[in-house]
Amino acid sequence: IFLAFFLKKEAQETTKSLNSTDQQDEWILSYEPVTQQKIDYVRPIVILGPMKDRILEDLIQDQPQKFGVCIPHTTRAPRANEVHGALGSYYFIAMEEMKRQKDLGLFFEVGIHNENLYGTSINSVKAVSSKGLHCVLDVRGDAIPELQKKSIYPIAIYIKPKLSYRRGMNVLDEKIVWLQELNKRLTHDACIKIIQQGERVSAEFADCFTASVTGDTIEEIEESVLHVIKLHGGSEPWLPSGEMIP
Template identity: 35%
Template sequence: AEFDYDPSKDPSIPGDRGLSFRTGDILYVTNAADDSWWQAKRITDGQEEEELGIIPSKSRVEKKERARQKRVNFNQGSGSRSNTLDRDKKKKKKFGLFGKSVDRKDTQSGDDSDNEQDNLEPVPSYELVTQHEVNHTRPVIIFGPFKELINDQLLNDHPDKFANCVPHTSRPKREKEVDGREYYFVPSREQMERDIQNYLFIEAGEYGGNLYGTSVSAVREVANASKHCILDVSGHAIRRLITAGLFPVAIYVKPRDVKWILDNMGDEANEERAQQMYEKSIKIEQQFGDLLTAVIEEETLNDVYEQTCAVIDREQSLEYVWVPSKEKL
């Protein structure tokens, strides 16, 4: 499920047979014959619950939300179109070498014509998932404000459990540098470009005329050492890791508001920077909410850190994980 649903607040639900659920819950749909309503059960810890209830179908959820968006857009006008175009341009720039392929895929989706015509946002509803066995130490990706602080604390407090991976680069090796220590030095730019095109990297970009990237093999090397690989990558890397069978623990630290960020910035408190951090952060859940393992919202950074550790330990203890299927609903 990609949204919360409370049948007690839905006057259109037939009778009192509605099944409540929250974002991230796994639902086993037993009957999808009706266009508007499905029968389903929740799955908890890999086991079906006995309660069978009715949930709105994917098409019903999407039609209802699109109708709401059209009403909002009609009231607000269409001035946000230029903002959408600006956001797309920024996305292409940010994700470097992967930007072109990612954006081309996005623009070919079936919903884009509707978005372009009606200026509507994608509607979260349901995503088909499959269960996979986990037999390795899973990489960890933290999103949101202060992710660098959390990453550093994990590495400092638990060097036996967490580690960074060694990045690859096309730049020449400098004096006293050792291949495999600071970087893995790829013989040529052309070779690294081929490796990127062959999906051997989860993320890559260019800096100073040289290519830099995080490879699947480097992440797997850390996992094979029975450690969580701490990754500082974009949300697009989540699906690439899933495709590689590495199933990351992706945690989003959700700020309550700008004030929460300011309160935790300490001596470096800056309202303009805090506002930028907040706006950047909330886009994470909008873009990659269906791929996140957990969303953490706590009062203090200490609470965030403790909850992060608890989520990682819990997720690593699971024998199976649910990941997006290649098939579509």
């Protein structure tokens, strides 16, 4: 059984799409073998694309009975008001120990900031799942294949700009208008940066997306996100089989 992915050529050619006034979308059809598999965990959630921070925040705040967050690790020293292992804080760990655990493959995401390591462990995601909650992850796109290597398949949702194909307006301008209608505080330059980042993510990780959604308002986008989670959040989802296409 094969799952079809429709990938926009504009997402693979960021520079061309940003400078072009051509409003004809070209689609590339590719396939990945999938099978329906039984899983024993609640799938984590990854959201990428424009306005992802707002959507993630709303999921956690509006439906705490369905969504939770995990506790990351860091090698920096705790601050005065921070408690080891508390929600909203960190697991504070020695540098050598975190490097050792990283080498053992216990983390799916590790970064460095001000000479300290920060990372999210597989066990921290499983701890949220064990409570019957979807773990909402604020991660980069490259975390998705790393999770999949650990046999954890997140529901990965990409938020794409909604195009109305208004006469006399090019694709870039339409995307800027869409973003500024969602967040009126965004400047023109900020919109371009967000669009460029989103297109790079889409070009590199489109084959990892469970679905893509869009909408005219934050409420519409959130409704679509919740629909995707409901559709793919069961105990027997369709997941990549790992087989090669003959």
